[in-house]
Amino acid sequence: MEKWHLMATVVLIGLTVRWTVSLNSYSGAGKPPMFGDYEAQRHWQEITFNLPVEQWAKFINPDWIALHSSRGYESQAHKLFMRTTVLIADLLIYIPAVVLYCCCLKEISTKKKIANALCILLYPGLILIDYGHFQYNSVSLGFALWGVLGVSCDWDLLGSLAFCLAINYKQMELYHSLPFFCFLLGKCFKKGLKGKGFVLLIKLACTVVACFILCWLPFFTEREQLLQVLRRLFPVDRGLFEWIYRKMDKVANIWCSFSIFLKIKDILPRHIQIVISFCFTFLSLLPACIKLTLQPSPKGFRFTLVSCALSFFLFSFQVHEKSILLVSLPVCLVLSEIPFMSTWFLLVSTFSMLPLLLKDELLMPSVVTTMAFFIACAVSFSIFEKTSEEELQLKSFSISVRKYLPCFTFLPRIIQYLFLISVISMVLLTLITVTLEPPQKLPDLFSVLVCFVSCLNFLFFLVYFNIIIMWDSKNGRNQKKIN
């Protein structure tokens, strides 16, 4: 690559921003007895120390992982150690995947590729959660990205292997599993189920099964243990929205927003709640998945990833607000195709985590990184000049609507207005949340409002992405005709 130095600059900027954010406080810093994710991860190190995986932690300081006495252990050196592990994991898994993905993009100039990498690396949501709040999302998302990369470049086995690792690292990656499944299945169909396609299918199945068996082998010794692991992973009894149990966390999904008007959890029994959420999720992601199976293409795959993850986030049973990162990752991948909408979505996704970030005292880095991301996107894609129908990928959709409604030409205008309204409401809500005290009767008023606004935005995006997916091939055919 002739401009490697610019790429190196971009990666270094990303790393610098990550490390400076990590100097801020973390989730539950100095807040006994609950602490937060930071303590959770430390506690996991404490537990897994029994396995040889984390043995090297012993060499640094055995106090950090003493089994029971270390509860709530916090020190400057330990914080530094934990932050460094995140940075190293990020540097090894996520960042190379992003760089490689951007280099593999077709039909855009080198400069655009580098700009794209800068925007993806500056995405504030992931930085704030991993380096501020403290989690290792970049590992699972990085593996998923390697999976996307592999599958899109026709290294199907490597891709599915990487994706299996992602699932085994964090079960939330199941949000992405359906598009992977449909895309690979569609590929097999395309090659013909009787010949090459069948061989590929068998190979893929073997890879996946082998990978799972290897990862789960240590827990296979007893059936009871296996069930225990599964119960920990999918705690169905945690409730329709987690915030019943957690005092402050509000999730911008449809159930949480709906409960402002109607308390579902009081009206319906639990199993019906589960059935309803399952039906909604299934119905909302079905069209995109069918379409992908029938017409597998890398572009369709990326958009289906977005819409599936978004459906899961909006409708599924047990959601955490951080799960929006699983939607943001595929949106980052389509940043170069629909820069305006992707930037907008990524801004909303960061905003939806505002209550969580405020709780962790991360206001300053959140505002700064969001502005930096916005400027990077605005400058590298000049997003405000790309709001025509064609650049929003809505050309074929509006053509087909115009058959019935000839004056349907105001769509880009409407989207521009929606963008302005959405940004203004986000800025106002942030200002209000930061400056004003909520009224005594409704202590969670602002966080509920934040969730509600983000949920409306997400619903709009779900519709938009589904439209793009469903009208995609017509667009392609039209282009072929023109050519």
Next chain:
Amino acid sequence: MRAAAREPSLRRLSPHAREPGCGSSWLRARGAAVMAALGFATGSGNWFSALALGVTLLKCLLIPTYHSTDFEVHRNWLAITHSLPISQWYYEATSEWTLDYPPFFAWFEYALSHVAKYFDQEMLNVHNLNYSSSRTLLFQRFSVIFTDVLFVYAVHECCKCVDGKKAGKELTEKPKFILSVLLLWNFGLLIVDHIHFQYNGFLFGLMLLSIARLFQKRHVEGALLFAVLLHFKHIYLYVAPAYGIYLLRSYCFTANKPDGSIRWNSFSFVRLTSLGLIVFLVSALSLGPFLALEIIMWCYPSPTVNPALMYVDPYKEFLNIYISKTLNNQHGLELKLLDPNKIPKASMTSGLVQQFQHTVLPSVTPLATLICTLMAILPSVFCLWFKPQGPRGFLRCLILCALSSFLFGWHVHEKAILLAVLPMSLLSVGKAGDASIFLILTTTGHYSLFPLLFTAPELPIKILLMLLFTIYSISSLKTLFRKEKPLFNWMETFYLLGLGPLEVFCEFVFPFTSWKLKYPFIPLLLTSVYCAVGITYAWFKLYVSVLTDPPVGKTKKQ
């Protein structure tokens, strides 16, 4: 060209405006206007504001990093100027960090303190030593970030002085773009101002602005700005000879003989008087009130003033900078280049200037350093007088003055290297030879700043930022001058690459060896010796190029 790029987008919007029956037209017009305004504010054409905003945001991210004792110094000055009458400013000694910058800086702190009281009243109490609250931190950090606006403006003006003849097609290969990145994202300024904590940004802004004014032939303005700058911080006296000689030679003498030598009868007395008047007026404005108070106190000694302090002349320090007991403002770590034995053994954080007796080499007296500095400066000043090369020649002389004082001066702080690095950026985008000198000087100079940040959380930041700046500067200048001979020969490449192993040894290997307790100063010693080689080499190379370059009359128009 920028307008042309935006036009299509407007045109794209306009067809809808003509369609009937789809909403009211004023709404559409306003929508288009808002989007166009947003596009203008952040559009691809406006790269300069994007760069400036980007670095400002990075500075905001650096707020929670470590800050040195300079933080307390400036807090104390805020307190002094806010709560004491003017006559006490330079006598107050509750804290060990007495006010020892010239009066304009005191007034600057006074102005800041009136904003500070809305953040936290407590920080303005003189007796509140080592006071630090989160609001104090925010205020102090933001005051540095806001005053940097002047620096950004100065960089903008400097970019106008660069000729865009060699401009490549791509934006990232234009000299203006490269220069603004080199100045705005300067590693040294970032870590000294926004991590270590000082107000160098707007001071260097003043200096760059005065240089830019001289480039734009607005000499009086340039002189005024520099005179003001001197009364902000007296360290800039280092480069005063270059200003004095240049203004005298190129401004007071209005014409040259055809061969470039001086035409004595073209001397303009009016111009000299105006320059003298400027310097006098600025000094009067700055020192006048204090001198007046001094005289009043002399005549009517008041009981509130400690009589023992009456005989201390606070101005001696910055008026006699080259002579002795100077540069007391240089708090922090003392690193004497060329004299490794002056390195303090355990005073990394102590901060106050200390006197050291050399153990191996003979001690250097202030007078000797003064003579050395003058000797080093003289040839460059002669060159400026006898071989005027326009503003570029002046800039070279200025850099040589700064470098000579850095190398030979008495009690020089490593931060003083910025005095040479920043003006050198201006030269670097003009000529391949200058670019190569700049890269050696900047890389070693910036590396010599590493010991300023010795805490573990800042270690990745300094390494990442240093890599960022070095990779960018080397690769972009290489691209800019790719048609000429390579920027480095094998020796220089080898030297620069050697900084990597040196850093690994000093920060990662040495702390785990048994020498750490016995010889804790070894990393500092290695760093300063290694960097001294590079800086001396750059100084030498620049001197050679200044002395051997043909006079400007034959090559360029003045």
